[in-house]
Amino acid sequence: MHTRTISPVFVGRAAHRSALREALRQADASVPQTVLVGGEAGVGKTRLVEEFLAEAAGAGALTAVGACVEVGADGLPFAPVSAVLRVLHRELGEELAEAAAGFGGELSRLLPELGPPSAPERAARDQEVRGRLFELTARLLERLAERRTLVLVIEDLHWSDRSTRELLGYVFRVVQSCRLLVVTTYRSDDIHRRHPLRPFLAELDRLRTVRRIELPRLTRDEVRAQLTGILGQPPHQDQLEQVYARSDGNAFFVEELASVTENGRAGALSDSVRDLLLLRVEALPETAQRVVRVAAEGGSRVEFGLLRAVAGLTEEELIEALRAAVEASVLRAGDDDTYRFRHALTREAVDDDLLPGERSRLSRRYAEALEADPALVPSDQHVTRLASYWYHAHEPSKALPAVLAAAAQARCRHAYAEQLQLLERAAELWDSVSGDERRLLPVGSDVDSYPVCDCPDETLGFLDLLAEMTLAARLAGEQERGKSVAKRALRLLDDMGHPLRAAWFWAQLSRLVRQLGQGDGWRELGRAQELLDGFEPSPVHALVLTEAAGWCSVFASGPGSLATAERAVELARTVGEADVLLNALISLGSLLIDVGEGERGLAEMRYVAERVVPEERVGVFTRSHVNLQSLLEGMGRSEESLRVADEAQTLAHRYGLADTRSWIAGNRADALFSLGRWAESDEACAEALRSAQSPVAKGLVAQRRARMAVARGEWEEAERQCALHQSLQHYDGAAAQTAHPAAEHLLAIASAQGRILDAREIFAEVVRVNQPPGTGSYTWPLLHEAARAESRAVGVPAAEPGQPAAIAMIRAYAETLPRHYPVWIGYALLVEAELRRAEGRATAEDWAGVVAAFDGLCRPYEEARVRLRWAEALLAEGERQRAAAELTEAHRLSEELGAAPVTEEAERLAARGRLTLGGEQPEAATGPEALGLTPRELDVLALLAAGRSNRQIAEELFISPKTASVHVSNILAKLEVANRGEAAALAHRLRLVGVGQRVAG
Template sequence: MLIGRAAELAELTGALERAAGGSAALALVGGDAGVGKTHLVSALVRTARDKGCTVLLGQCAELGESMPYLPLADALWAAAHDGAPDAEAVRAAVGARPVLGRLLPDGAAVEPGSEPGQQQLFGAVLGLLGELGAERPVLLVLEDLHWADRSTRHLLTFLARVLQRERVCVVGTYRSDDLHRRHPLRPVVAELARLPNVTAVEVPAFGPGETAAYLAELSRGSAPVTAEIVERVHRRSEGNPFYAAELYSAEIRGGGLDRSGLDRSGGPAELPSMLADLLLSRVERLSDAGRWVVRVAAVAGRRVDDELVRRVSGLDEAAAGEALREVVSHQLLVPAGTGYTFRHALLREAVYADLLPGERTRLHAAFARLLADPPEGTRGSAAELAHHSLAAHDLPAAFAASVRAGREAARLGAPAEASEHYERALELWDAVPGPEAAAGTDLARLTLAAAEASAASGELRRAAQRLRRLLDTAEPADAALGCRIRGHLATWLGELDDVSEALTAAREAVAMLPADPPTAERADALAVYARLLLFRDDDGEMPGLAERAVEDARAAGAADAEANLLVTLGLYREAVEADPGVAEVFARARDLAAADGSPLVAGRAAFHYARTRFDRGDLAGAARAADEGARFMLDNGLGWSTPGSIIRSLRYLIHYTAGNWDEAIRLAADFAVRVVRPHEAQMSAYALFVEVARGSPAADERLRWITPLLGEDLFLNYLARGLAAEHALWRGDPVAAGEHVRRVTDTIYGSTVGVLRLAATGLWAQAEIAAAARASGDGDAVRAAAETADDLLARARRAAAFTDDGRPRAWLGLEGHAWLARAEAERRRVDGVLDPDLWRRAADLFTYGDPDGGFVYEVARSRWRLAEALAERGDRDGAAAQWRPAVAAAERLGAAPLLAALRDLGARARLGGARPAAGAPGPLGALTAREREVLKLVAEGRNNREIAAALFISPKTASVHVSNILAKLDVTSRTQAAAVAHREGL
């Protein structure tokens, strides 16, 4: 029976129902130890099973950070073996994903060299949940997250962000009273609580009435509980159900507290120690064998089974079985899947704390011996072995197991845990005899493995610092190892933007090995060096070095290094030599890396292959290439890795450019709106292209979440601010737009090729600012706008002419040339000049040579300005010829702000027969449509010359219209006419 938890269960059930409806949900259930989190979640599990859901239930264990993905492995193992109707489906889904099968106790051992990346494992989990959810809703419960390893915390965060339309509900429980200020779960909970699909449920303590109902339920079949007992138990338990149950049990046994709330010694009873006494009093009622079994189980810390109990306790099979039966009958251990768990974690903690130091050490040693020689057909856990060996003070065994656990964690795609295990091994290196023999490696290689694990878990600075310290203390005797160490150091320093030190390390790495014979280690070092030279090549050695390195890598059989070098060489040739064959170079690199089993390198090459076709205006070919690249990354479980995210963003951008906005929106459904990390915000920002162009309110919501992160990532700042500037311009706020642009040009993106689009947007803003300043007679503001505009145009011209490191740029890309033309045309607008030739050039360049294709939206935007320029010169037929296709494109795209601007232009310039609708009868009813347009401008304070410019008529004609308006309205001044216009809502 569930007491006092109706509201909390309703929240969880609601999350489950939303998931069943196709909107993935996550719920975090917090509360003090013993408050009833598991009881609440058990009720949800029963509800889910009644509704036909697939239930995956896993539990963390109090083993620190040692066992990666323990609750996930626990959930998959139990679901695949519990005899439920969907067990076969779970087994099939896991079997189709070997990376998940490796987590299970009976899974195949992982061979060295077959390590999956963490993103691959995350992708496999996402795929499994999606596959199971397609058949029936899935409830994944992860209990006791306060004990979760770091990889599990990362997995939980990943699922919270990427689960969107899957029929999956994830529920995690944790002890809120354990989350001290520096607890690693605390920031995770705070971060996830901000997400829209996350429900936070805090399980409160019972009130007096709920405690009474709870005790009444416990007393069924015995004497009714008295009000006095209820009051005393509630006061001492403070409403904690587990405490209340233990206190009540003591009361009815006659071993509880007296009425004063004091224990039998007469002293004040502190709840934790008193509770421990109550819990242990249950154990004391067992036989000697039963007590021993409970103590064995407490040291195990996880599920225990009959065989484990028998072997560690030393009891024979019959005695062990009888002892287990006794313990279960007293509800100290309860059956769980194929084994047993403590009825409550607090009970296990009390028993463990009560063990004498010698008992604890001997039991840990017994578990270590068992794990060192696991039963046939199972795979022992090196992490558990290390844990028990360390607790048993067996440092040599703990050292060897830590090394093995690090390797095992790396092969399971858990680099954070691998780093921790290696760190422990390094700490024990000098404390054990013969460490090299025990570890099967030397200190330098173990340090390198630890650094690689740190880097793979995102801790690049820690990884680089490890290798710096290693090189400062001792040079590895093996030159190939020294080369590899420096190559890794150069890579990580480059990613940390320390290019100077990275280049030094890369040169040293290359110099450590002779060119002949070619080796894989030297090929890898050359690949790193060549890539760094793209950013700084003072001696011009890049092309020759890369070409020779490709041959050396091929001769050494280093396919991944060869593929990386081909990509780097292709990038160089594209920018400096305008080589038209670079697409084939990127394709060759992609295929080579894919065949070699290097998906990240293949993803890098696939991105540039698609991007190159995109830059050359082959939008259909680029879309196919991006689709193939994204599919490849998703199939390899890397869709949410950095290369996977980049190629998926490019796929969106291609469809946006080609005018396939509905498809772009479909792809953007995976781009979260409420983001809290720069990487997520980058993907989210791409969705702004369509949202801003359509004037969607969703753009405001997206920008609200992105804006706090702009200072954390330069590319995000560039991308989001550029689109925020356009958003502000469509809203009529050029000053805000100009500020967005300025805050990007102050960064490196003020000088790279990325400044082209940004400069054009900034020049649009300055043109609007200058026009307003001229209308108000503010000459200083006009001059300031012109100075800002000159700087922006100079940046654009420089970026178009030179590469980032100052070399002449041979290839810019069709879009780059078009944006430069747009910038030139906007600069003339700053001076108040609409130049038809400049705008025609921009429109033509944006077509990419296809009058009916190209960059559809930007062609329409350029034709808008071209039509305006032609109308200003009196060429209404020419203006209409540009205006009509621009209107058609804006209507098809749903580009509401552009369409409104085009219709306004059509009305003012009388293009294509466009006429504003006549007004309703009233004071303005006698005015013609054109006179209403003139009156609107009069009401805005425009003089005759400004009215003429706005409506593409002569000042004399404007004067005639004003005179007619005054006569028809029967007023004597422009001020009175303006008052009538305002009163009538014109």
């Protein structure tokens, strides 16, 4: 019987090895690379990586391996990154310490060997320190990869915790110009549709320096080669067929099946995969089997000292048992005195084979061993692993304090997703622990602005836990979970007589509801304010009033809201809440801009932004830079907005704030659209979608893409994006900054499709809602589209009767809008000129004023549209030369932008007015069928065939009614017909109006 089961010959994988070698070559050339190696369990990912690492090391690269551990699901963050850094520290020693000089205390959260960690940050700044941890990790790797090529391997990414994924994603995006190659492995068969790794992989696929390798199963010929290597000779044909059929080409199963032979042939095995996986274990000596079972419950990697403490064996007995397990390829020895299963499937099978009581007993022994000697595991893992062991030991009184301690550590390391998981486990355990024991727990919320209470009531202790969960959920981007926790807390607080705590939770719920796009949050804020009535000022008062001021800046701007923001600033100063004060100043600045005090408002907001950067106040940064760039854009200062966006993007990447990155990129897309840099605006939208986490952020991307599609005349795409936006906004009464652009795009689509009555109804609904108009930047473009729709209504029988009332409604609404800044003034003039055009009384002077208003505002799309209208008015007044010049400029601008509707309208106007456009004359109709008709007579014939009167023909072609009558008479004579009806019939029959018809649209 052959006991060697690992083939000495590496079979196949030529294309995959070539891809890894190419990635190494690129890394050697200082182009950082990432390779994602996927495949089902047992397909050979580890073997491929091991072979490659040997090649890389032979080529002079420094290699390090770290693995995600299954305990990560219980909240152990950054485990593989810490493991890699330990290897590098062991190999490089002082060189690594020198590379980390100046920030070793912060990196010690990942590598304790660098010394004691820096002083813990206060709760309000958790996110910023986490972002700095990411930045410093990337900086350390860049420094280490300057002198030599680093090849880092992260195994089993399917077990990774969220914090590890976010840190790796940050490194992959920002590390540049160094010799770094990161290879990760993951089980593709474990990545179900809702697995958290799936969106992470999708995001990485968009990065230029990331490539993905998917390992298929072995072919029959490759299985033959593998068996030959294992058996030392080619297999019999029936043995090959039996092994190939049972293994289905899985390399690990091929090895397992080859290990059991009878007379040179594969022996009979159970159909159960578990039994197959346990065969090798059951062949071990009894003591070795016992050690393997102990190791299985310890996790995917267990230290030698911990195994000895739990197994209860002498050192010699344990070594002999481990030697047998390693030689049988059940376990593998690590360089750091740890042991892990050669394949995770085997560990799972062994663990599943344990009896329930046996499993909990082993977990208890692990926990007791760690309590007796914490040095048995790395210091940064002790708390989390102890919590996991006690939990699985089903000892609530021991597990609960351990889980709370692990949650505190996760928060200290800014691993909020893992902190939330641990806090949820603590909530699960809470009722299983007696009240006396709970009073001894270190439960006491450190959440910013949360009211501290010395009352020993047990329920209040649980509320502290729920407060931590609410904040952790928000920071982790789990808004739906945070909402659920806040509601649970409020149910507990009913009739308890703790209004400050209830107000705090209502304020949190308001924010979560808004972030989820499930409401405007005012009802929740109103309830919070009611609860605070009659109490002395406190941090909770400041928080709630600041939230109210922020709400007003979005939903109800105006003088009354300005007073709310001023009170919030004053109260925050009184109670000494710095972050709350800065947030209140942001709302104050926004509201000042809305009421026309632009320079004062910008000064307030710039003051906040200048404080945020050096003090790294991430919680404030999420509003300061985002709001500042948006308001600058709304005021028509798009270039300034882009400069703020550039700084904000750098900071958001540094802090690892995905949703904030989406808002910044989206605002950047707005500024680029205004400046006519539409290709760059498209790219910014794509970046915003990649980063978006919340439904609101995703909906805003759809809204911006709808705007671009409307401008380009891509009507199907515009409708699709509008529908997507509506599906992501789950409530009525959205803020003007969201609702008005949405209405604008729907109205533009309806108008372009000739559905004038639908367009009117869309605008009428905006008026009926009685929505505060908000800042002019969101509402003036809506009014412009409504006015354009009325211009299109001229000559539409179904729309003409209601036109005077529709125009009056638009004018009345326009009177309510602010006109504080040049771009708003320009839009006000544009709307009125378009309405006068719909009424048939717009003059060239009207449009000249609009053109002058937009001059110098660097808005080429608006410029193209108003110059087109000016050219039309000049042509109607007989100024053909000036009309041709303005029309040519409008056509040039629209073509450069890709604004197809404007381009086509300019070309139609040129054809109707017989104007030179871009240095070329419009084509004239020729051919024998013309019967002597001139190009102008063909134009008249087309309109005559469409049923137009002489007056309407004159208006369309910018000629006098008398001239139109002369043309009609000439046409009747040349066609030898008696009346207009016969002329129209003959024109259609002889197809004489094919050219002329193009001017009738």
